[in-house]
Amino acid sequence: MKIALISSYGGHLNEIMQIVDVFKSYDYFFITYDNFRTRGMNEEKHLMDNIGKNPIKMIKAFIKFYSIYRNERPDVIVSTGSEIAIPAFILAKIMGIRSVYIETWCRVKTRSGTGKIVYYFSDIFLVQWPDLLDLYGPKAQYYGGVI
Amino acid sequence: MIFVTVGTHYHGFERLIKKMDEVSLKIDENVVMQIGNTEYEPKNCEYYKFVEEEQMLDLYKNSDVIVAHGGEGTLMDALSFVKPVIVVPRLKKFHEHTDDHQIEISEALESQGKVIVIYDVNRLENALVEAKKMSLQQTKKSKTLAKFLEDYLRELKI
Numbered sequence: 001m002k003i004a005l006i007s008s009y010g011g012h013l014n015e016i017m018q019i020v021d022v023f024k025s026y027d028y029f030f031i032t033y034d035n036f037r038t039r040g041m042n043e044e045k046h047l048m049d050n051i052g053k054n055p056i057k058m059i060k061a062f063i064k065f066y067s068i069y070r071n072e073r074p075d076v077i078v079s080t081g082s083e084i085a086i087p088a089f090i091l092a093k094i095m096g097i098r099s100v101y102i103e104t105w106c107r108v109k110t111r112s113g114t115g116k117i118v119y120y121f122s123d124i125f126l127v128q129w130p131d132l133l134d135l136y137g138p139k140a141q142y143y144g145g146v147i
Numbered sequence: 148m149i150f151v152t153v154g155t156h157y158h159g160f161e162r163l164i165k166k167m168d169e170v171s172l173k174i175d176e177n178v179v180m181q182i183g184n185t186e187y188e189p190k191n192c193e194y195y196k197f198v199e200e201e202q203m204l205d206l207y208k209n210s211d212v213i214v215a216h217g218g219e220g221t222l223m224d225a226l227s228f229v230k231p232v233i234v235v236p237r238l239k240k241f242h243e244h245t246d247d248h249q250i251e252i253s254e255a256l257e258s259q260g261k262v263i264v265i266y267d268v269n270r271l272e273n274a275l276v277e278a279k280k281m282s283l284q285q286t287k288k289s290k291t292l293a294k295f296l297e298d299y300l301r302e303l304k305i
Contacts, residue, residue: 010218014223015220022297037200106248106252108254126292141295
């Protein structure tokens with residue numbers, strides 16, 4: 001089984017690193033933003049431009065994800081956000097790739113912009129604080145945080 | 148040593164860095180700051196803009212108190228060292244972030260007694276005194292989420 005771990009750099013990447021041991025018995029790789037820190041990562045990785053709020057970069061990200069998915073053929077994608085998860089999960093849905101979204105640890109009482117969208121495209125939707133269960137709806141599940 | 152860190156966010160954190168530079172003159176301890184994209188350059192303390200991971204870990208390790216912005220990555224790292232942590236959330240009204248979401252995680256951690264949170268940097272000096280009195284506990288890493296993911300992946304049988 002091949003797993004793609006997807007996150008922006010900084011805190012979101014830090015979150016996924018907290019649970020990286022879960023994936024070590026499988027073939028896994030990262031898809032994250034290009035940055036001085038991520039360039040130094042030893043793991044197998046694909047680096048892309050930070051999307052931020054730029055619509056053109058968002059479109060480019062869709063194309064990039066399409067090519068990564070076609071070449072790498074992941075069976076499952078897992079993400080802790082942020083907006084990099086939007087193209088990742090929409091395309092995964094279209095291409096029939098299983099997906100697990102973990103709402104970021106810093107969202108305790110309010111939904112993230114990414115979470116609001118990805119909720120509809122993910123197979124499994126996890127939150128790290130219990131107050132978010134009702135806010136998101138029946139698909140949301142809570143099994144504690146990454147730390 | 149007091150280690151101040153404001154992460155890699157593209158906004159600066161002038162309010163905290165300026166205040167800490169000022170406070171450093173009034174206290175005995177050595178202050179080291181990672182100022183990120185803050186434009187103000189500290190005059191009284193050692194500082195770095197950005198720091199490689201390894202040096203960052205050393206700075207955390209060698210610190211007695213950590214003063215951090217409310218970024219999740221920073222807070223996760225800071226908490227793992229079991230040191231007193233003072234959090235100053237970045238606020239939109241001071242152009243320190245695009246919104247006020249850092250308050251959410253800061254408040255949650257404060258209510259668990261894991262950090263001291265201040266919103267007004269004039270409270271910094273007091274908070275540094277309070278921080279020394281904090282009772283610290285190694286946070287036990289929750290394993291339930293990892294277990295859920297392990298089971299989910301195993302049951303896919305791919």
